[in-house]
Amino acid sequence: xxxxxxxxxxxxxxxxxxxxxxxxxxxxxxxxxxxxxxxxxxxxxxxxxxxxxxxxxxxxxxxxxxxxxxxxxxxxxxxxxxxxxxxxxxxxxxxxxxxxxxxxxxxxxxxxxxxxxxxxxxxxxxxxxxxxxxxxxxxxxxxxxxxxxxxxxxxxxxxxxxxxxxxxxxxxxxxxxxxxxxxxxxxxxxxxxxxxxxxxxxxxxxxxxxxxxxxxxxxxxxxxxxxxxxxxxxxxxxxxxxxxxxxxxxxxxxxxxxxxxxxxxxxxxxxxxxxxxxxxxxxxxxxxxxxxxxxxxxxxxxxxxxxxxxxxxxxxxxxxxxxxxxxxxxxxxx
Amino acid sequence: xxxxxxxxxxxxxxxxxxxxxxxxxxxxxxxxxxxxxxxxxxxxxxxxxxxxxxxxxxxxxxxxxxxxxxxxxxxxxxxxxxxxxxxxxxxxxxxxxxxxxxxxxxxxxxxxxxxxxxxxxxxxxxxxxxxxxxxxxxxxxxxxxxxxxxxxxxxxxxxxxxxxxxxxxxxxxxxxxxxxxxxxxxxxxxxxxxxxxxxxxxxxxxxxxxxxxxxxxxxxxxxxxxxxxxxxxxxxxxxxxxxxxxxxxxxxxxxxxxxxxxxxxxxxxxxxxx
Numbered sequence: 291x292x293x294x295x296x297x298x299x300x301x302x303x304x305x306x307x308x309x310x311x312x313x314x315x316x317x318x319x320x321x322x323x324x325x326x327x328x329x330x331x332x333x334x335x336x337x338x339x340x341x342x343x344x345x346x347x348x349x350x351x352x353x354x355x356x357x358x359x360x361x362x363x364x365x366x367x368x369x370x371x372x373x374x375x376x377x378x379x380x381x382x383x384x385x386x387x388x389x390x391x392x393x394x395x396x397x398x399x400x401x402x403x404x405x406x407x408x409x410x411x412x413x414x415x416x417x418x419x420x421x422x423x424x425x426x427x428x429x430x431x432x433x434x435x436x437x438x439x440x441x442x443x444x445x446x447x448x449x450x451x452x453x454x455x456x457x458x459x460x461x462x463x464x465x466x467x468x469x470x471x472x473x474x475x476x477x478x479x480x481x482x483x484x485x486x487x488x489x490x491x492x493x494x495x496x497x498x499x500x501x502x503x504x505x506x507x508x509x510x511x512x513x514x515x516x517x518x519x520x521x522x523x524x525x526x527x528x529x530x531x532x533x534x535x536x537x538x539x540x541x542x543x544x545x546x547x548x549x550x551x552x553x554x555x556x557x558x559x560x561x562x563x564x565x566x567x568x569x570x571x572x573x574x575x576x577x578x579x580x581x582x583x584x585x586x587x588x589x590x591x592x593x594x595x596x597x598x599x600x601x602x603x604x605x606x607x608x609x610x611x612x613x614x615x616x617x618x619x620x621x622x623x624x
Numbered sequence: 625x626x627x628x629x630x631x632x633x634x635x636x637x638x639x640x641x642x643x644x645x646x647x648x649x650x651x652x653x654x655x656x657x658x659x660x661x662x663x664x665x666x667x668x669x670x671x672x673x674x675x676x677x678x679x680x681x682x683x684x685x686x687x688x689x690x691x692x693x694x695x696x697x698x699x700x701x702x703x704x705x706x707x708x709x710x711x712x713x714x715x716x717x718x719x720x721x722x723x724x725x726x727x728x729x730x731x732x733x734x735x736x737x738x739x740x741x742x743x744x745x746x747x748x749x750x751x752x753x754x755x756x757x758x759x760x761x762x763x764x765x766x767x768x769x770x771x772x773x774x775x776x777x778x779x780x781x782x783x784x785x786x787x788x789x790x791x792x793x794x795x796x797x798x799x800x801x802x803x804x805x806x807x808x809x810x811x812x813x814x815x816x817x818x819x820x821x822x823x824x825x826x827x828x829x830x831x832x833x834x835x836x837x838x839x840x841x842x843x844x845x846x847x848x849x850x851x852x853x854x855x856x857x858x859x860x861x862x863x864x865x866x867x868x869x870x871x872x873x874x875x876x877x878x879x880x881x882x883x884x885x886x887x888x889x890x891x892x893x894x895x896x897x898x
Binding site: 480481482484485486488489492493496497498499500501502555559560609612613614 | 700701717718719720729731732741770773
């Protein structure tokens with residue numbers, strides 16, 4: 291019987307699936323949640339989609355052995371950029387979108403270059419760019435518009451693509467998230483490029499010696515995460531017709547928790563896109579699903595913390611299990 | 625065997641890091657189908673020598689020759705491209721990757737077309753498992769197993785099989801048996817012999833005289849960054865080699881001699897005894 295579970299437990303996302311089931315069961319049994327209401331609700335899915343679009347590239351970056359916390363500033367930077375360019379200055383929305391993604395690409399490029407050219411850990415590099423970008427957004431918004439909040443009216447097509455509601459309450463960004471999950475799962479697990487990311491996170495020097503273009507790959511991954519964060523910010527601005535200079539800082543810890551619950555090894559070399567997806571769902575249900583329970587919502591941080599610790603403990607033991615050789619070990623020869 | 629020309633040779637190689645001289649006038653040669661055992665205590669300069677051979681460090685002076693041509697290895701990649709493969713003590717890297725995936729890092733086989741070109745897991749696993757089994761490690765039969773789940777000897781074997789599969793001509797084995805038990809070490813030694821039989825030049829770095837004598841054709845003892853002795857199989861007994869390497873009177877004598885010689889010869893070590 292154990293044998294049929296064994297291949298599942300060796301997968302990076304095993305612990306996240308168990309966490310997800312566990313947390314839903316906990317809310318149902320202890321919190322008295324009605325499952326139909328929970329799964330029909332948009333609030334936590336919208337939350338998960340916004341978080342998930344950032345968590346996937348950051349998680350992939352983490353599999354590759356780096357981390358990016360500057361996303362916390364890139365989200366408001368993205369929404370302010372599109373709002374200033376297309377709202378305040380009234381340029382076409384295409385220019386605003388292009389400017390937003392370009393800003394993401396530039397910040398990602400800076401993060402990547404600083405990481406590969408120096409020996410400074412990427413946590414510190416991106417802490418630097420996080421603070422720098424906060425300053426740029428605050429001062430830039432004040433300089434250009436004289437306000438901390440900028441309005442934007444996007445044309446119908448842009449509204450539909452980035453900031454509309456499906457049905458009455460589900461944000462269209464959910465679809466972007468699902469597409470990102472499928473595309474990145476394919477790229478990471480089915481292509482050479484994906485194999486390089488795992489190799490780089492497992493052992494940077496050996497990967498480089500084996501011919502993996504580690505510097506280029508690292509820079510690309512940083513650009514991807516900064517652009518994704520800017521994209522989420524942009525969608526928010528288009529959705530709500532305005533952008534604020536603040537916000538986004540919560541994303542830093544939320545993405546890291548989602549990624550780690552999703553089974554990605556913090557030091558790199560192990561993880562999966564499906565795991566990050568499920569980790570994000572778990573995090574969203576823990577933090578937003580609590581509103582559907584009879585549990586006092588002040589407990590939600592405690593539940594998140596306990597979930598994180600349990601998931602990490604499970605990840606650790608499943609990883610050890612995966613490392614132990616398969617059933618063939620027990621042949622007793624030699 | 626010894627009649628053919630050396631594949632790789634060091635000619636008068638010196639290496640200093642700032643004011644510290646680490647290697648002095650190193651002359652070494654290794655030929656196809658020959659195992660050169662590099663013996664020496666900790667701090668004798670073995671690691672630095674390996675790093676020069678594998679392109680991590682550049683010699684301060686002297687030349688590296690391949691097939692009689694002077695070459696430089698500006699990067700580890702350049703050395704690897706010329707067919708020099710280095711396998712480190714723990715044999716491998718990427719403990720959390722599968723055997724098939726780690727075997728093909730950087731040169732993954734693909735199937736499909738255009739943007740939908742996918743990593744060919746089946747092919748990678750088949751080739752990797754076959755390559756290791758050809759070296760006699762029949763216990764590795766599942767390419768999906770994680771490298772970290774293999775024993776130390778199996779990991780070494782996998783790394784050597786990988787190097788041979790990708791066309792290495794010179795195999796540098798850095799203390800491959802140091803962390804292994806007796807059976808595992810015997811396994812690795814068999815694989816070294818197999819690599820030699822296939823015509824590779826092997827540079828085998830070790831502390832263990834028994835292991836060196838089991839596979840070596842040619843021996844060089846490094847002391848304080850200089851080649852203190854350079855001899856062929858059968859020219860010295862195990863006791864003599866152990867003495868040379870592991871201290872004792874002979875070692876002390878040698879060191880005193882070398883230091884005396886270097887003091888009176890402008891910092892150059894004496895020519896190795898044969």
